[in-house]
């Protein structure tokens with residue numbers, strides 16, 4: 001994760017750096033810092049632990065001025081969250097901000113210690129700063145040449161921006177796996193991890209590619225490869241409109257995003273449903289039908305909430321389109337020896353499109369014989385979108401809360417449309433029309449449950465001081481249980497686990513006692529009778545049970561029912577997600593947690 005922004009300008013850069021950093025906070029918020037070269041040609045560095053606003057307050061009090069500088073918001077990978085470990089890191093005249101993980105930092109650190117370097121942090125980034133300084137001292141080369149000489153010694157990911165105080169006329173950027181994008185100005189230039197950090201100052205951008213080393217001056221930019229050849233990167237004009245999203249009447253972005261879901265889903269469906277209840281994905285182009293007809297297997301790769309969405313769709317793909325589907329955690333996919341099935345199609349899912357594990361999986365997959373790949377993503381212009389053959393946007397709108405809500409339900413909406421499309425191409429009994437009819441009802445059904453929030457609020461007050469919770473479901477409600485448990489963990493820090501209901505008797509039943517609430521997702525469907533038996537097994541062992549269902553059944557006192565309206569089968573998994581999101585939200589609210597920015601997490605996970 002980690003967010004980088006740097007600038008070389010005619011005007012004071014402080015505002016550019018701090019405003020940009022604020023927009024990058026979704027990449028990490030353990031600590032943040034900046035360093036500039038001031039008018040007296042000295043380095044001024046300010047760092048602090050905590051959110052970017054804390055840094056901004058500190059910086060504003062100091063009234064500093066500079067026309068070249070770097071800033072960074074950190075998600076710690078090497079060394080605890082502390083001021084000492086906060087970027088920028090400095091080695092004499094060399095200033096470095098870094099996004100990535102060095103794999104050989106321990107070896108380099110030992111070597112640099114023998115050369116007399118004293119380390120003030122535990123980060124891999126400080127190793128880079130000292131290495132560059134050591135190399136420069138030895139060779140007396142320019143910092144650009146020093147970097148070119150040194151990158152071979154660095155193993156891992158090391159996208160970074162470097163300033164040499166002795167030559168404060170240029171920024172040097174190195175792109176290695178994590179994205180860096182140059183923003184082009186008039187008589188000034190910028191670089192950041194994401195264009196949203198720069199959209200208020202420029203619309204003209206140039207993406208760096210892996211291995212690029214850019215020398216960025218006020219009036220010109222040169223990009224080199226490792227062999228010192230100049231390379232050209234295309235200039236693009238960004239149409240992305242970044243609106244500052246306000247919380248409005250809501251206490252948290254997460255609450256707002258939960259309530260936005262009927263509208264987000266309408267946006268996801270817009271222009272994709274034909275009047276005759278069929279689906280069109282115009283954005284896929286004419287090849288879509290030909291390609292989809294060839295698919296014999298679907299392989300979906302994702303992480304976290306997106307993984308849970310993928311898991312729901314596995315049940316849909318197999319039962320509704322008769323297409324075998326496997327779902328895999330991206331970090332596992334990218335770190336094992338792979339074998340693609342015959343005529344397999346790869347789907348990646350990511351809210352941000354910058355999820356490093358998913359990107360790495362996509363890149364690995366290209367070495368294999370997949371029919372093609374498609375990404376389901378919320379961020380147009382993201383690396384995943386750029387590197388995929390096909391792209392379906394979730395159109396959820398900017399999501400700020402770190403715990404995904406509207407991303408999940410819009411991902412499911414896109415997946416269900418895809419299922420309908422493939423079912424139609426495979427000529428499976430009119431499923432497409434039925435799904436489209438159901439999808440059209442979804443926004444209103446979600447509004448209904450949102451209007452009944454009091455029901456969930458009451459349960460939250462009964463559960464917020466529990467230490468552990470279990471979530472169970474069967475069929476496609478098992479991954480819905482997984483998502484419910486994940487939401488609760490993320491924002492309330494209550495330990496929560498999800499199990500396929502039938503699995504309890506194979507071990508987890510040993511956990512059951514009156515202090516561990518079990519949340520059961522049990523709508524009326526063909527699996528209801530089976531899950532009723534599982535509820536009995538828990539209640540016979542004095543477990544405390546909360547059943548989310550459109551049915552009530554006669555049970556002992558320890559079984560509580562949260563009665564929900566009947567919802568059409570295809571869209572019911574999406575519908576049942578909403579009360580679980582509300583449950584997690586109100587429990588975290590009762591616990592007074594930092595709901596939008598939970599500890600140790602970040603919105604976009606840009607390290608593997």
Ligand code: HGA
Pocket residue numbers: 001002028074075076077078079085098099100101102123124125606607
């Ligand atoms: N390894 C560096 C940078 C971490 C990072 O890129 N996180 O996303 C550190 O720990 O500071």
